[in-house]
Amino acid sequence: MGMMQEFKEFAVKGNVIDLAVGVIIGGAFGKIVDSVVADLIMPVVGLVFGRLDFSNLFVVLGTVPAGVPNTLDALRKAGVPVLAYGNFITIAVNFAILAFIIFMMVKQINRLKRSEPAPAPAAPATPEDVMLLREIRDSLKK
Template structure:
């Protein structure tokens, strides 16, 4: 029974819930980045380089059976080893964009934290002899 109570306390803590929300938002954000890369950036890069579809950039590493189509999917289904560097290019661009966006977000958060004024430091406590002299002075004023 103690273990269930401990698990419940762990699961209900704000940090775990914040982490779960972060994972869900991160998954959705990853899909947005995939779309930006696949639908916006890679076609532009492909237009400059001359290829519009990076996913079909590959090298065949084995023998192709007769009658097999030469597309990446068909070769993979036929069990032909292929070096699919086009997919890697797309994933690398996704990573670079995602890393850059996260960098900008962290930079902005750090800038906002720095812009908050630092609280004024508490005045140092006076030495004991000064406190005693003030007490004597205050008692003489009475």
């Protein structure tokens, strides 16, 4: 079997296509969560903590050239090493929200699966020696 034929069989299997669809939907869902965090949650969190804008929290690790404003974008453009921990906070909050949403989705799916009645367990098979003893017993009763 040629390599192209093997690749074709691999690529069109249901699992690979399901995975591809999941990755595409996950990417789109990630953008939605990014927007929720950046546009809805972080402004509220910033308001609670004194109008902080987490995206502009940073520590300068090098020397700042003269005339460069002390903003994250300007320092990065000037090539100054910057520890942008505010961006990390935003991404960590984003991850926590996404993980919580996925947890809630899985919890609901599991709840729906549990609501289906479980099939009754099959009666255990009677061992052969018990069957023979029953036959003997029944024949003695006659």
